[in-house]
Amino acid sequence: MPDLKADSSQLVEIRGLSKSFPGVKALDSVNFTLRRGEIHALMGENGAGKSTLIKVLTGLHKKDKGSIKVDGLDFESSSPMDASSKGISTVYQEINLVPNLSVAENIFIGRQPMKFGMVDWKLMNQKAKEALKKLDIDIDVTIQLSQYSIAIQQMIAIARSLDIKAKILILDEPTSSLDLAECEQLFSIMNKLKEEGMGIIFITHFLDQVYQNSDYITVLRNGSFVGEYPIKELPKLKLISKMLGKEITDINELNNKIHRDYYHNDKKMFVKMEGIERKGVLSRFDMDIREGEVLGLVGLLGSGRTEMAKILFGIDKHTSGYININGNLVNIKSPRDAISHSLAFCPEDRKTEGIIPDLTVRENIVLALQAKNGILHGLKRKEQEDITSKFIKLLQIKVSGLEQMAGTLSGGNQQKLILARWLAMNPKLLILDEPTRGIDIGAKSEIEKLINKMSEDNMSVLFISSELDEVIRCCSRAAILKDRKKIGELYGEKLTENTIMNYIAKDGYEL
């Protein structure tokens, strides 16, 4: 039984920490302890205050009250730079890399290797390559960061944090866009660093990853400290109960069995894509979606799922093939065209493609609707407020008011905000690209229920997700992609995690 009281192995000791923002108490007298050589999971619902705790620790926010000790000494960081120079290396939830700089520059920003008073580019590029090698990533480090997918960007942020000589490593949802192999790579490094005596704070909504790696769990709820527990003393169900603040006796209370066993081929066809191809990006494929159908798109990262969605939504052009909607040939040249056919697209990367941080929650939600209505037929203020309130309630978005800046919402709540924006359009087909990224376990099941209900009301959904269990719960049929090519479809009793994995491994050969 480890001793929770102060001892020399404590790296971070936070006591009675409080932090308020206008209209919310984000942290209310929170305690947190990190010891040498442990991985400590920080858990809680969306908006519980996890990221805020990290940001106060690294100096991005000023604390209101409480004490922070690092290595036994009072510690107040004036900026993240300051924190990192004092041995705290952080990967923030909203990755703060510079899109226009090269990968190598991003990894070494602020600490470039110098030679004769000038940046030693050769050395820097070489070291960047080495830093990424450790994560099993081999890419051109001289190219602009923005050229790479978010998964790679996330790995780059991690590589940077690992390269800083640190005694404390903070990872705020580092795995939200990584695939299995990439996660494993990260975990093995985390465990190695832990053996070397580093203390690691690990935030994630993937419970399995918590149980696989952590030694301790600290739970926050609504800004308050619930408790600190050794991993063995807090089984999954108990953890969920502590996070949600209500007793959960059966995990199936959350995992609603939505899965429909048969494929509704009696329903009317809504979208039919024939011979669609985008040269160099996606090989020729056919696909159709019926009214009220939830069609899954599964495959590994980079298998072409997002590309498929972007073609349908008019963001990227297809070089050949036809799209039919309701039996009519349509020409979708832009998102605007797609929207006019009642399509909606909830994109994968909320930061660059979704949220408008400097506008309010209300404006973010009604914006797409306003664009559709046109310049002269704007909604009245009252209508805007009603719509906003309705979706805040429906999706349980945690806000301090309708006029809160969207950029100040917690990560998971930003994700919900984008979902709200597109639901407000009342679309006939909703394309969801990783809609539950960064969303807590309770909200995830609420969103799954919502998708199910919408589909019963005849809305079609194209559901892209890396979490197979989610796909299996929500979808009646799934298209499988591999290497930028559609290799087949599975439905009915064939739609299980195992069959999907096998199908991908065997290139679509019958099982």
Add this chain to the structure above:
Amino acid sequence: MKPLLKNADKNLLYPLLALSAILLFNLFFTDGFFSIQIKNGHLFGSLIDILNRGAPVMLITIGMTLVYATGGVDLSVGAIMAISGALSAQLIRPDYIKGIIEYGNTTSLFIVLSIPLLISIILGLWNGFLVAFIGVQPIIATLILMTAGRGIAQLITHGLIIVFEHESFQFIGSGFLFGIPFPIILVILLTFITWLLTRKTSIGLFIEAIGANPLASHYMGIKVKMMKTLTYGFSGFCAGLAGIIVCSDIQAADANNAGLFLELDAIASVIIGGTINGGRFSLAGSIIGALIIQALSTTIITRGIPPQVVLVFKAFIIIIVALIQSEKLRAQLKDLLKRGRK
């Protein structure tokens, strides 16, 4: 509604304070600064003068505000002013450049106004086209016209300063309506119309969204390129109108000096007013910003300080206000004060 208003108030607070400080200074140190006389039913006085002199900058500031909010900047407004002034003068006195002093037939006011304004809009749209459709950096795209524009104005006037008389045209720059100088009326009108257009329709929100996140805006079906192009077109229009006022006021078109460096005043006004490059804009803030700059220039000149020094003062004020606008700095100052007290 309430929190938004509060927010707006807060953002206007610092520019208003700066303006009050300048006015207060004059209250104590400049005799008769606040006196407004009525001569022949027209208002006169230093305050009126500030408004009147500041009218051209206020006009281009309105256009600049929208461009700036989309994440761009328009360096060509000064040059467009020169072009539109040159066009007006040339239309009034078409043969002057050939050395013929006679006016010929009086050109109708409609022609003298509409052609320069139309050309100004086209020039602005050209800027917008380069930025939005070709993807040229706004600074570069508008720098092209900033440098080439004065050359174009020179070509129109054949390098001469065209002086002219045209009664109805002169009214634009030096006439009075309801006792108020006409340029001031134009500023009020244009500000009001722009406010209506941006805040009573969705245009303002779209501009802010485009500036803050163009990709997300595109995905939401906002016509990003079109909107951007139009804001540059609008900025061109504002510059054209400002050019007409200046030209009509001095009854001459001076291609070399009309609107020279005014783009910098406009940019400064917009920044002082709290508009974000790519995000929220405030028309009221921009107008106050322009007033600050004009009040400052007038103050310095009436105090007999050489006009060259005006530039230094301006720079100083801009730095101060821009710094105060920065929330980060404010927070740090507060923090310092707190620590100091401990």
